[in-house]
Amino acid sequence: MPTAAVITTSRTRRLSDPLSAALEPPPDETDAQREARLTSEREAKKVSDSIDEQLRQEKEVLKAKARARQEIKVLLLGQSESGKSTTLKQFQLAYTPNSFRQERLAWRPVVYLNLVRSVRRVLDALLPQELQPNPLDDDEPMTPQHRDSISEGNRPPTAASITTNSAFATPKYTELKAQLQPLLDLEQDLVRRLSGGSTEDDEAIQLASPPPSFSPPSGRPSTKTEVVVNNRVNWKKALNRFTAKNSNDPAVTEADGWWNDPSDLCHIMDRTRPYIERLWNDPTVKSELARKRLRLEESSGFYLDSLSRITDLRYVPSDDDVLKARLKTVGVIEHCFSLETGKQKGVDWKIYDVGGARSQSKAEECYKRQAWVPYFQDMNALIFLAPISAFDQVLAEDPRVNRLEDSLLLWRSIVSNKLLSQVNIILFLNKCDLLQAKLTGGVRLSHYMTSYGDRPNDYESVAKCKE
Ligand SMILES: Nc1nc2c(ncn2[C@@H]2O[C@H](COP(=O)(O)OP(=O)(O)OP(=O)(O)O)[C@@H](O)[C@H]2O)c(=O)[nH]1
Numbered sequence: 001m002p003t004a005a006v007i008t009t010s011r012t013r014r015l016s017d018p019l020s021a022a023l024e025p026p027p028d029e030t031d032a033q034r035e036a037r038l039t040s041e042r043e044a045k046k047v048s049d050s051i052d053e054q055l056r057q058e059k060e061v062l063k064a065k066a067r068a069r070q071e072i073k074v075l076l077l078g079q080s081e082s083g084k085s086t087t088l089k090q091f092q093l094a095y096t097p098n099s100f101r102q103e104r105l106a107w108r109p110v111v112y113l114n115l116v117r118s119v120r121r122v123l124d125a126l127l128p129q130e131l132q133p134n135p136l137d138d139d140e141p142m143t144p145q146h147r148d149s150i151s152e153g154n155r156p157p158t159a160a161s162i163t164t165n166s167a168f169a170t171p172k173y174t175e176l177k178a179q180l181q182p183l184l185d186l187e188q189d190l191v192r193r194l195s196g197g198s199t200e201d202d203e204a205i206q207l208a209s210p211p212p213s214f215s216p217p218s219g220r221p222s223t224k225t226e227v228v229v230n231n232r233v234n235w236k237k238a239l240n241r242f243t244a245k246n247s248n249d250p251a252v253t254e255a256d257g258w259w260n261d262p263s264d265l266c267h268i269m270d271r272t273r274p275y276i277e278r279l280w281n282d283p284t285v286k287s288e289l290a291r292k293r294l295r296l297e298e299s300s301g302f303y304l305d306s307l308s309r310i311t312d313l314r315y316v317p318s319d320d321d322v323l324k325a326r327l328k329t330v331g332v333i334e335h336c337f338s339l340e341t342g343k344q345k346g347v348d349w350k351i352y353d354v355g356g357a358r359s360q361s362k363a364e365e366c367y368k369r370q371a372w373v374p375y376f377q378d379m380n381a382l383i384f385l386a387p388i389s390a391f392d393q394v395l396a397e398d399p400r401v402n403r404l405e406d407s408l409l410l411w412r413s414i415v416s417n418k419l420l421s422q423v424n425i426i427l428f429l430n431k432c433d434l435l436q437a438k439l440t441g442g443v444r445l446s447h448y449m450t451s452y453g454d455r456p457n458d459y460e461s462v463a464k465c466k467e
């Protein structure tokens with residue numbers, strides 16, 4: 001019978017193997033002997049299984065340790081104000097919420113500075129035409145009129161524009177401007193103190209250009225005043241020095257009672273709140289801003305709609321305030337942290353946040369976009385930020401360049417870079433909320449992108465547009 005033949009062959013093979021032969025039960029084994037042998041084999045198997053389980057557990061522990069040692073490197077790229085630093089903050093809030101929240105107070109002066117900047121931009125907009133800052137100096141929307149001014153150059157002020165602005169030369173506005181002066185001085189004071197000293201910390205925060213005085217004796221003020229942060233020093237520590245007396249620790253708590261310190265910035269904010277409110281809610285000011293198409297609500301670091309909360313003496317920035325706070329990055333800044341939550345708890349992440357602005361001068365050579373290249377090869381992933389709402393804006397550093405066009409050119413150069421051929425590239429189209437607001441507010445894509453033609457100007461159609 002074939003079955004028997006197989007058994008015979010198998011047994012013959014087993015007996016030819018010395019180990020199998022040694023383990024083979026004796027041919028004359030009794031029932032009792034067999035029972036004893038099987039019991040001992042079961043015991044041996046139990047021991048063997050428990051050793052296997054122990055080995056498996058040890059392997060898991062080793063794997064977890066290896067994972068914990070593992071380092072994930074991510075590079076954030078995109079033009080200036082595309083939202084790289086904001087994405088980093090969102091990441092920190094999601095995965096290292098404890099350290100994110102511990103540092104919230106360090107953002108308080110940044111929020112103040114952002115608020116002061118908005119006030120200054122409103123005041124600048126009320127100046128007579130010949131003293132107006134160049135509208136293209138800042139992150140304002142590029143209106144069709146702006147486009148004209150790019151091609152025609154800066155036009156001299158017309159009599160009509162000066163007459164219109166003379167509405168603000170009345171005692172009412174002159175007094176309001178004077179009442180707001182301490183707020184503008186605060187910005188200058190911070191800059192002076194931060195840039196005047198010789199310690200390393202003072203280099204943490206710089207302004208892109210000196211802040212304009214409110215009423216310059218002559219010439220047009222620059223609106224390019226923007227706080228920037230670089231990789232050389234701990235800016236949180238540097239700013240904190242001016243807000244929390246006797247503390248160099250960014251993790252200042254409410255127990256420090258900064259509001260009891262008369263030199264804390266919160267007192268200037270508190271004192272000037274009624275004047276900021278008056279300025280922002282003034283119908284004539286509002287219509288002047290609307291006439292100039294200055295949509296401050298859509299600009300970076302806009303907090304005027306939360307004025308009473310932010311100017312409160314005991315104001316502590318909320319998570320959302322920290323996410324919204326604008327601090328321009330220059331150079332490449334490495335952020336290292338261990339994930340506090342999620343499946344990858346314990347894994348070390350390194351996120352590289354770069355300054356997205358184009359270089360403007362030789363002095364800034366080290367900050368230009370080529371500074372990103374050395375970081376390309378070593379990354380696990382690259383996240384490219386492209387604001388979907390930027391079609392009507394120009395670059396702050398080069399008003400001849402439309403932001404959408406710049407983003408597209410930059411994206412093309414990144415995806416065609418051979419050094420990045422092995423890197424995962426993720427495209428984030430952000431600022432969808434701003435796109436929605438712009439379209440709802442009547443801004444037409446076809447005014448800036450003629451190829452869009454007469455297609456519907458609603459969010460769904462514009463967001464899906466591929467040209
Ligand atoms: N409304 C809105 N604002 C956003 C969004 N993403 C970022 N922002 C704001 O855009 C501003 C600029 O963002 P940042 O993250 O500082 O831009 P960046 O790319 O780091 O800019 P640089 O440091 O100059 O290269 C900040 O005030 C953010 O709050 C978004 O999706 N919607």
Ligand SMILES: [Mg+2]
Pocket residue numbers: 084085086327328329353354355356
């Ligand atoms: Mg940044």
